[in-house]
Amino acid sequence: MRMRPTLSWTPGDDLPPGTTDLAPVTEALRAGGVLVLSGAGISTESGIPDYRGEGGSLSRHTPMTYQDFTGSPEARRRYWARSHLGWRTFGRARPNAGHRSVAAFGRHGLLTGVITQNVDGLHQAAGSEGAVELHGSLDRVVCLSCGAFSPRGELARRLEEVNAGFAPVAAGINPDGDADLTDEQVGDFQVVPCAVCGGVLKPDVVFFGENVPPRRVEHCRELVRAASSLLVLGSSLTVMSGLRFVRQAADAGKPVLIVNRDATRGDRLALTRVALPLGPALTAVADRLGLAVPAAATA
Numbered sequence: 001m002r003m004r005p006t007l008s009w010t011p012g013d014d015l016p017p018g019t020t021d022l023a024p025v026t027e028a029l030r031a032g033g034v035l036v037l038s039g040a041g042i043s044t045e046s047g048i049p050d051y052r053g054e055g056g057s058l059s060r061h062t063p064m065t066y067q068d069f070t071g072s073p074e075a076r077r078r079y080w081a082r083s084h085l086g087w088r089t090f091g092r093a094r095p096n097a098g099h100r101s102v103a104a105f106g107r108h109g110l111l112t113g114v115i116t117q118n119v120d121g122l123h124q125a126a127g128s129e130g131a132v133e134l135h136g137s138l139d140r141v142v143c144l145s146c147g148a149f150s151p152r153g154e155l156a157r158r159l160e161e162v163n164a165g166f167a168p169v170a171a172g173i174n175p176d177g178d179a180d181l182t183d184e185q186v187g188d189f190q191v192v193p194c195a196v197c198g199g200v201l202k203p204d205v206v207f208f209g210e211n212v213p214p215r216r217v218e219h220c221r222e223l224v225r226a227a228s229s230l231l232v233l234g235s236s237l238t239v240m241s242g243l244r245f246v247r248q249a250a251d252a253g254k255p256v257l258i259v260n261r262d263a264t265r266g267d268r269l270a271l272t273r274v275a276l277p278l279g280p281a282l283t284a285v286a287d288r289l290g291l292a293v294p295a296a297a298t299a
């Protein structure tokens with residue numbers, strides 16, 4: 001079960017401090033067979049804030065749970081108002097140097113796979129086409145009644161039609177695409193039903209309180225089994241859905257390397273934790289490996 005992260009966990013003071021030495025990460029990639037596990041920290045440089053860390057959104061935002069969402073039409077109305085507004089930001093977000101470096105590692109055959117906890121689609125947009133979206137993706141919508149999938153852009157257009165003039169200014173946005181709005185700002189926002197059967201629509205993301213589909217978890221476990229090492233990028237590993245793969249790799253004696261500014265729950269299991277921002281760090285690693293990382297698209 002994906003549990004809602006809380007602020008109650010704080011890294012122990014006895015954890016090894018982070019390093020700025022990129023040599024172990026560089027050498028692991030040079031050896032190849034690396035599995036990447038990424039979290040919200042890799043997308044902050046694309047303008048999508050993290051839940052935690054400096055200015056982290058958890059301090060003001062309680063993520064929607066599956067139980068809240070399915071339990072009440074009013075909760076869904078508030079959710080879709082916030083998420084619709086958040087989608088405008090997510091729709092504009094572009095991959096940063098971190099995503100582009102990971103894609104370059106993949107193109108040069110250094111990776112066995114990419115697993116991401118993010119729902120922003122930025123790894124795919126950067127060219128990591130086979131990336132496994134552990135928690136789903138905001139760019140798809142699923143009907144809870146008939147199971148039909150549809151593109152988020154299509155729903156966004158329908159929501160624009162019935163909510164002409166809806167343009168509140170959000171206090172912030174969260175990595176799950178949920179903007180911060182007061183009840184007053186949500187106002188009389190209207191939701192729309194499934195275009196096929198009239199059922200309830202939900203973004204195709206794993207909400208807190210919901211399980212990651214077992215087949216997806218098993219696929220990720222296979223990727224860990226096939227990998228020589230695990231490279232964690234931008235995740236505090238606070239939730240079990242990601243930490244379990246770190247444990248699996250460590251239990252199998254595979255090196256775990258972490259690049260994350262703050263301490264993580266996986267630090268004790270890791271060979272190293274590099275405390276550098278992802279974009280510059282991964283660009284430097286790519287440079288040491290002699291790989292070209294394409295510049296940001298201007299479109």
Ligand SMILES: [Zn+2]
Pocket residue numbers: 143144145146147148194195196197198199200
């Ligand atoms: Zn339906």
